[in-house]
Amino acid sequence: MNPRTAHRPRAALAAASAAAALLALTACGGDGQGVAGEPDTPDEPVDLRMTVWTADEKQLAMFQEIADAYVAENPDLVSSVSFDSIPFEDYTTALTTQLAGGNAPDLAWIFESNAPEFVSSGALVDLAPVLSEAEGYQYDDLEPSALELWKDGDGLYAYPFSNSPFGVFVNTDQLEAAGQKNPADLVAAGDWTFDAARDMAAAAAEKSGKQGLVVRDFDYQAWENLATVWSGWGAAPWSADGTQCTFTDPAMVEAMTWIHDATFADGAMPGPGTTADFFAGDAAMTITQISRASSLDDSFGWDVVPLPAGPSGKQNVIGQAGIGVFAAGKTPDVAADFLAWFTDPENAEKLSAYFPPPRESLLTADSLAAANPLLSADQLQDVVVDGITDAVTKPSHKNFAKLQETVRSQLDAMWTADADVAGVLGDTCDAITPLLED
Amino acid sequence: MSLTTASARARRDWWVGYAMVSPVVLGALLFVVVPLGMVVWYSLHEWNVLANTFQFSGAENYQRLVEDQGLHDALWATLWFSIGLVVLNIVLALLLAVLLDQRLPGTTTFRTFFFSPVVVSLVAWTIVWSFLLQADGGINGFLSLLGIEGPNWLRQPTTAMLSVIVVQVFKNVGLNMILFLAALQGVPEELQEAARLDGASAWRRFRSITLPLISPTILLVSIITIVGSLEVFAQIDVLTGGGPGSSTTVLVYYLYQQAFQFNDFGYASAIAVLLFAIVLVLTLLQWQSRKKWVFHEV
Numbered sequence: 001m002n003p004r005t006a007h008r009p010r011a012a013l014a015a016a017s018a019a020a021a022l023l024a025l026t027a028c029g030g031d032g033q034g035v036a037g038e039p040d041t042p043d044e045p046v047d048l049r050m051t052v053w054t055a056d057e058k059q060l061a062m063f064q065e066i067a068d069a070y071v072a073e074n075p076d077l078v079s080s081v082s083f084d085s086i087p088f089e090d091y092t093t094a095l096t097t098q099l100a101g102g103n104a105p106d107l108a109w110i111f112e113s114n115a116p117e118f119v120s121s122g123a124l125v126d127l128a129p130v131l132s133e134a135e136g137y138q139y140d141d142l143e144p145s146a147l148e149l150w151k152d153g154d155g156l157y158a159y160p161f162s163n164s165p166f167g168v169f170v171n172t173d174q175l176e177a178a179g180q181k182n183p184a185d186l187v188a189a190g191d192w193t194f195d196a197a198r199d200m201a202a203a204a205a206e207k208s209g210k211q212g213l214v215v216r217d218f219d220y221q222a223w224e225n226l227a228t229v230w231s232g233w234g235a236a237p238w239s240a241d242g243t244q245c246t247f248t249d250p251a252m253v254e255a256m257t258w259i260h261d262a263t264f265a266d267g268a269m270p271g272p273g274t275t276a277d278f279f280a281g282d283a284a285m286t287i288t289q290i291s292r293a294s295s296l297d298d299s300f301g302w303d304v305v306p307l308p309a310g311p312s313g314k315q316n317v318i319g320q321a322g323i324g325v326f327a328a329g330k331t332p333d334v335a336a337d338f339l340a341w342f343t344d345p346e347n348a349e350k351l352s353a354y355f356p357p358p359r360e361s362l363l364t365a366d367s368l369a370a371a372n373p374l375l376s377a378d379q380l381q382d383v384v385v386d387g388i389t390d391a392v393t394k395p396s397h398k399n400f401a402k403l404q405e406t407v408r409s410q411l412d413a414m415w416t417a418d419a420d421v422a423g424v425l426g427d428t429c430d431a432i433t434p435l436l437e438d
Numbered sequence: 439m440s441l442t443t444a445s446a447r448a449r450r451d452w453w454v455g456y457a458m459v460s461p462v463v464l465g466a467l468l469f470v471v472v473p474l475g476m477v478v479w480y481s482l483h484e485w486n487v488l489a490n491t492f493q494f495s496g497a498e499n500y501q502r503l504v505e506d507q508g509l510h511d512a513l514w515a516t517l518w519f520s521i522g523l524v525v526l527n528i529v530l531a532l533l534l535a536v537l538l539d540q541r542l543p544g545t546t547t548f549r550t551f552f553f554s555p556v557v558v559s560l561v562a563w564t565i566v567w568s569f570l571l572q573a574d575g576g577i578n579g580f581l582s583l584l585g586i587e588g589p590n591w592l593r594q595p596t597t598a599m600l601s602v603i604v605v606q607v608f609k610n611v612g613l614n615m616i617l618f619l620a621a622l623q624g625v626p627e628e629l630q631e632a633a634r635l636d637g638a639s640a641w642r643r644f645r646s647i648t649l650p651l652i653s654p655t656i657l658l659v660s661i662i663t664i665v666g667s668l669e670v671f672a673q674i675d676v677l678t679g680g681g682p683g684s685s686t687t688v689l690v691y692y693l694y695q696q697a698f699q700f701n702d703f704g705y706a707s708a709i710a711v712l713l714f715a716i717v718l719v720l721t722l723l724q725w726q727s728r729k730k731w732v733f734h735e736v
Contacts, residue, residue: 093698100487100703121488220593221679272593273573328490401700405680412682415593 039333045079046331048338050107050323051098052083053091056294059354060085063342066350070341077334092401099123104328106335110158112320113224115149116242116398119157124324125332126155127339134340138361141345146358149393150322158322159343162355164289165387166228166317168197168308172301174284175200178207183285183305187382194232194258194308197285202268204284211276212268216288220272223411224404227394228287228317230255232310237407242397243436245429247407248422251312256414257421264417272415289319290384291354293374304379306387316391321355356384363388399435406431474714481707488701499708509709511684512692515599519688520667522603527663528656531611535618536644549619553612560609564676567605568592571677595685598678602686606673610666614659621655622648650733657732661724668717689713 048067054060060083067081084105086094092114098104110118118124132139143163150158170183180200186192201212218225230236233255236246246252262268270276270283278286279295287307296302307317323343325335341347348357352368362368365381375384397403410428414421484495503509534552538545555563570576571591578588591601625648633643649656671690674680680687680695687695693713697706 096487096701097698099490100485100701118488121486123488123490221681271573271590273575273590275572405695405699408679409681409683412593415682 039077039331039337041076042331042334045075045077046334048078048081048106048331048335050081050083050109051086051091051095051105052109053086053088055085055087056354062350062353066342066347067338070338073341074337078338081338099326099328102328104326106329106331107323107325107339109161110322110324112149112160112322112393113396113400113404115158115320115322115396117400118324119150119152120398123326123328124157125327125336126157127159127325127336128154128156130333130336131156131159131340131343134337134344137340137344138359141359141361143358143360143363143388145391146320146388149320149396158324159339160320160322160358161343161348161351162291162321163318163358163388163391164291164320164356165384165391166287166319167290167304167306167383167387168285168287169278169292169296169302169304170285171204171278171281171283172303174204174208174210174300176301178204178284180204182303184303187305192305192308194229194310197308198258198262198266198268201285202262202266205267208284210281211270211274211283212285213262214270214276214278214283214286216278216286216292219275220412220415221408222404223407224395225287226259227392228307229259229310231315231317231392232308232312233258234310234312234315236392237395237403238397238432238436245433245436247425247428247432253422253425254311256425260414260419260421263415290356290375290387294354296374304375304383306383316387316389318388318391318393320393356388397436399438402435402438403432406435477707477710480704481711483704485703486701487703495704499705502705503708503712508684508687509692512687512689515684515686516668516688518599519603519670519686520664522599523606523667523670524660524663526603526607527611527614528659530607531614531659532618532656534611534615535622538615538619539622549615552615555609556612558609560672561676563609564605564673567601568677571601571605592678593682595682598682598686602670602673602677605677606667606670609673610663614663617655617659618652621652625651653732657724657728661721664720664724665717668713668720689716 050063052060052063063083064081067083071078071081091109092111095105095108128139131137146160146163147156150156150160168183172182175182178200180203183192183197183200186196197213204210205212215225215228224237227236230252233251235249235252235255237252238244238246259269263271276282278288279292281300290304293304307314323339325332325339329335343351343357345359345361348359349362349367351357352362356363356368363385365377365385368380368384369375369377407428410424410431413419413427414424481499482494482496484491484493484498486492538549572578573590573593575591577591581588589597591597629647629651630643633647638646669690670688671694674686674688674691675694678686680691689709690713693706693709696702696709
């Protein structure tokens, strides 16, 4: 017998329990309660931790400055506030792993797509009492439509600190080289439609040999980003109450057919497996959030315009992010008090440099201009201020994680040139209906 | 020697012996036995991380294993991946080892070339391949020079699985190649010489002398490769994310999705128990079958 092989069963056992080891390191977190009013002074000042997905040094420095002022003002409550930066791609996974491991952060940024799941889970504390009673907070200044996703009854379970509208960044150099009009002129003339954008993108791509219109972060995985397109058709993946699949509605079939044809017939959008970064000059247009403007420099001429109109007109879409306080945190009442400080009118104005706030008083081109030097007053008015009005958010659901994966898996069949779009959407509905009813 | 001295020495030996093995025993207890017990315990519960609930659910998660179509698809994907990986890896490793055993010029360079991926970071290796395998990546660029239009490797179910297998084969084939080479160099030259004198062809000598004598290494390599094939995760995550569809969603990736994307830790634990059982059974089967084909075990 080979002596090395004699040890393999044990090695196999160790290998098979790798996942077990991960799970074994976890433990249930503690119970948390709702909070209201002034926090009780803890026995000794606490350290607060907020998980975020930004790693932008300027943003983190600003958060720290706001937090340090809170620490200085409340030395009996807190000794420090730290911001724990987790990569964007794995953010929610890392966050829930921390929760499973009994290491819940005190506060956390939460994606809008996960909002219903977090809000309905009982993991977050109700912030409405604290925020509405905080001195000088001006709770009524918060835009009700911005809060909708984060509410359950009268309770508010996260503060939507970022309400970033989607717009279209265009590379005016590439469009001009292809003999195309400036999209801003089409906007002014009321001719800025998805069909026009597709034609211009296809012409620019053909001329430059690069890509045309990129729906940023879609990458044939994060399909929810296509909401920026299908909303122009009045389509949605499921009904407003989240119980009925609407992928097979005529509007969605039309919208998806448009996306499919723009990709495979017109060459206006990059196909699967092709990467193109607009901000590196790889594409003529990109649909993304206005907050990405900070990625631009002067290496090419650019402009930003509102989302085009679809057959059902122009529909604004915003991406939201909330800050919640975990019930399983050590001192949720102190964390909620800090959140009231972090997002009060004065600090919300500072945050608006990067994140359009949910405060009506701050949502003006003038107030945003000071914080966004890269964008002109007209761009801010057209894309940011007007873009938040009557906007819809990207798809969200309390069962979103499973829905995201299931829809992604089904839609993969659509991303070939000869796909039966309506058939794939029918299969998608068959697959997700049990999850919607769950 | 008095009885007391002997007893004291035995006691000292006893302590020293246990002290020597204690780090390994404690490590195994802490990182293998206890986690294994806990994962079985978790698998009997409905554990919602967000709602912070942990309720006993009996065999419910195991019932789901039987009914879950997604899991069945993952088992099929794992089977295809394992077969592809094991066959390609072992055949290629053996072929390379036989070539290197010929003492031809340049063998050192050749050996380094095939072994170097073994010491490269797995994720870095996979990311580089993800660029090469893109629709407009390096591989299709090379094929277009030859007038061939390459497929979109990672976006078609068949080529996606094939790509993941090939990336994994090239990553680890060097290690198996070295193991085979060591075994080949241990085959007594006089046996080969005697067979040659008897007029045996090269193929006959390989089949009747070399293969039986290196069969213990083949057993070792098969067990390592099969167990490794069941653990594949990073390559899937980086290259395909389990797609297209669910064509490359292998068991460990499915387990990861259930636990860390869907927060269903109880069910994920039941899958981990299933994976453990599969690895254990496969290893025991190979171990038991060794007497039939491994030379030294006959």
